[in-house]
Amino acid sequence: MASAPSKLYADDVNLVVVLLDTNPFFWSSSSLSFSQSLSHVLAFFNAILTLNQLNQVVVIATGYNSCDYIFDSASDLNRSYENGRMPVMSSSLLQKLEEFLIKDEQLSKEEPDGRIKSSLFSGSLSMALCHIQRVFRSGALHPHPRILCLQGSPDGPEQYVAIMNAIFSAQRSEVPIDSCYIGAQNSAFLQQASYITGGVHHKPQNLDGLFQYLMTIFATDLHSRSFIHLPKPVGVDFRASCFCHKNTIDMGYICCVCLSIFCKQHKKCSTCGGCAGQKKRGQMCDCRLEILHLSP
C-alpha cells in the first residue's frame, strides 16, 4: 500500500486526531489503570504540542454508547479550567472527559453480560474523518492530518462494514491511521487500518512504559517517516466478519457482484439483492457464490 512517507511533506507540522478508548469495562479489567494511562497520554499530548508551535491535537473519546470531541488544542476555550496542579490544557481535557462519561452512562440501556463488548470505534473514526475533512476545506494552509487510535477494547465484528468504509475513505484522502493497541488480544481491525492507510501499528509489550512507546513511535510526524525507521508489524490479520451474523471468519463466501462476505452459501445476496442473470420469480438461480480464503 502506498505508505504515507512516500508523499512529500514539506515540514513537520502535526495535526493529530487521537481516538481515546473510554470503555469502562475494559479499563476496569486492564492491567494498566485508567489514571496511569491518562498521565502517560496527557504527557504525550503536551510533548507533541511542544515539538512544534503549529502542532495541533484533537481528542475524540470512544465511549461505550457514544462518541464525542473532548479536546481541541486550537480552540480558545481552554482557558476556563484553571488548576494549579497540572497544565491548563490537561485540566480542560479531564473536565470534558468527565462530562462525557456522565452523558455516556446515561445512555446505557442494558446490563452487561460479563463479556467485554467493544467500544464504538467506527463512530469515533467517522467523526475523526469528518473533522479532517473540515480541516481540508478550511483553507490553504493546514498541516496534514493523521489519526492515532489508542484502543484497548476488542473488535466488534458488527462494526466491520463501517470500519472498513472509514478505512477506505481515509486511504482515499491519504490520511494515515496509526494504532496503539493496549488490550490483551490482537485487533484485526486496527492492523488492517494501519496497513491499508500506510500508518504504523504497534502493540506495546510493557504497558508501564506506554509513554516511551508513544514518544518513540507515534510522535513521529509524517515528513520524518521517510527517514526514521519505525517498527514493522510481524503480520497483518486480514480476517473479516461475515455480513449476515457478524462473526469473524477466515473462510467464507463472496457475492461476485458486490463482494459482500457471507459465512454460509446463500442463493441471493442480501446486500445487492441479486445474482447475475435474474430469473423469474420462483426459479432457482444457479450461480454460485465463490469461496474466498481470507487468512493470509
Place this chain on the structure above:
Amino acid sequence: MASARVAKIAKYKTTIKDPGTPGTLTMTLEKILFVPRNPKSAVKLDVEFRYIKGQKHTKEGSNKPPWLNLTNNQNGSFIFEFENYSDLQDCRDFVGKVLAKSGEVSEKPTVAYPDEQLNAAEMELRIKLLQEDSELQKLHKQFVLSGVLTEAEFWATRKKLLDREASKKIKQRLGFKSAMVSDIKPSTDGRTNKVTFNLTPEIILQIFAEKPAVHRAFLSYVPNKMSERNFWTKYFRAEYLHSTKNSIAAAAEAAEDEELAVFLKQDDILASEARRKIRWVDPTLDMEADEGDDYTHLPDHGIFRDGNKEMTELQNELYKRTLSQDINRHAAVVLEGRAVDAEFEDTKAVAEALAQSKRESSNKGESDGNTSRERLDRLSRMTEIEDLQGSNNLPLAPLCIKDPRDYFDSQQANALRTSGDALSRTEQIKCSLSIPEAYGSLRESISSIKTMGWKEPIVKPEVAHQVFDALTNSISNTKHNIGKNPQESVLDRLPRKTKEELLHIWTSILELLKHFWASYPITTSYLYAKVNRLKDAMSNIYPQLEEIKGSVPSEFRHQVSLLVRPMHQALDAAIQHYEASMQKRSTQSGEKPNGYV
C-alpha cells in the same frame, strides 16, 4: 510406421555394369547404411535420407533382376540388387514412406503443431528476435531444440514481441529525387566524337513521369516502329536541340523527322491535363479559374517584355522550351509522389507499369466523379505516416506495482501469530462489574488524577530504557534480515555467476510451468505427450538446483536455499498435480481394456 528400420541382404552397385559388392543394407528413418560382407572392401555407404530425392526399381514381371535405384540431390544414384522381389518390395515401401514424410517435413521445417504455416517474413522476425535477445535464445535452445517444446508453442506466448518487431519495418515509400536526374549529361569521347548516355531505369522512370508525350511515344513506337536505341537517340537529339535554344533549327529538323517532332513539340498531354485540373479547382477557392490560368506551357509564363502581348513566330514558338518550364514540371512530378514502387530491369516494364498506374488513377477519377473527395483521401493518405503512429494496443489500465517488500515483510512470523491468537482467544477476559460500578471507577480515576496531578515520574527511567532498547533491537533486526538498502535484493549480494544461473533457471521454470498448467485439462493425446515431455524437463531441473546450492560459498548457502525454496515448491506442486492426474487416469482407464487415453 510399422517398423523403424529395415535390414536386407543386398549388393551395392555404383553403376549398372558394376557387378556389385555383397553386403547388408540397413535403412533407418534417418539414413541408409550399407556394410559390405567383406571387411576388407572399401565400399561402404552411409547416406542420410535428406539427400535422397527419389527411387526407381525394376518391375517384378520383367526378366530383370530386382534392383532399387535411389537418386540423390546431386543426380548420383545408388543401386542395390536384392535377392528377391519381396525384399525389394519391403525396401521400396520403406523408402517411399520415409521420402513422403521427409517431403512434408522439408516443406514446413518447423511444423509439429498441425495448423501452423510460416512464411519467410515470420521466420525472419523470429530469427531477428532470437539474435537480439540472448536470454530468449538460451531459452529457445534449451527447450525447442531439445524437443521439450515445439516452435509454435514457444512463440505462441510471445506474439506481442513479434508484432512489435514487425511494426518496426519501414512502410514509407521513397519518393523521387529532387535533383533533375532526367537532365543527364553524357560522357563525351573526344577521339571518336561520340557521346554516350547512361540510362538507368530510375532515370527512365523519371523521364516518363515528367514527359507523358515521350511516354506515349515510347509505348507506340517501340518495338514496332523503331528500336529502343533509336528511340533514345532521337530523344537525346531533341534534347540537344532544345539546349541550343535554336528554335529555327529545331523547327527545321522537326519538319523532316516526324518522330523527332514528337520530342520537340510542346507536350500536349501535359496541356490537356493542366486544362482538366483547372476545371477541378474548387470554386469556393477560386471562382475565376479558367484556361487563362494555364500558363506553364507558355514561354516566359506569358509575360513579355515591355508589355508586348503579341505572339510572333508562332510556328517556331512551338519548339521552344524554357528552363523554368522544366524545373516546374519536375517539381510537380516529385510532389505527386512515386506512382510505381518496384524496381525494374527493363525500359518496357517501366513504361508499362507507369501506363498501368495512370490508367488506374484515371479510372478511379472517372468512377468517383467526386474530385474533392479524392483530394481529401489523398491528403489523409499522405499525412498519415504509418510507422510514426503509435502501436494500437487495446486500452489497458496501467499497472500499479507496489513494493513487494511491504507484503513479504508483514508475512514474516505468521505461524507465531496464529498460535498466539489461538491461545488468547481462549482466555477472554471477563468483567463482572455493573454499569454504574464501571463508570464510577472511571470517574474516580479522573478525579484522582485531577487532585494529585500526573504521576511522578511519568515513566520510570529503567522501564523507558528497556522499552527503547527493545524497540531499537527489533527495528534493527528486521533491517539486518532484509538488508540495509531497500533497493538492494539478496540476489545482488551473491556471486555473479550464481545469480545468473539462478535467474536463468527461474525463467526456464516459469516457461515450463506456463506450458504445463496451460495443457490441463488434458483432452487430446497431443497434450498428453506434451505434458509428459514437460514433466521430464522439470525433473531435470532438480539436480541443477542442487548443483547450484553446492557450488555456492557457505556464507550464502542459507540465502540461496531460501531463494531456491519457492522454485522447489512450484515444481513440486506441478509434479504432484501430474502424478495425481496420472493416477486418476489409470484408475479410470482400468475400465477400458485397450488403454486408450
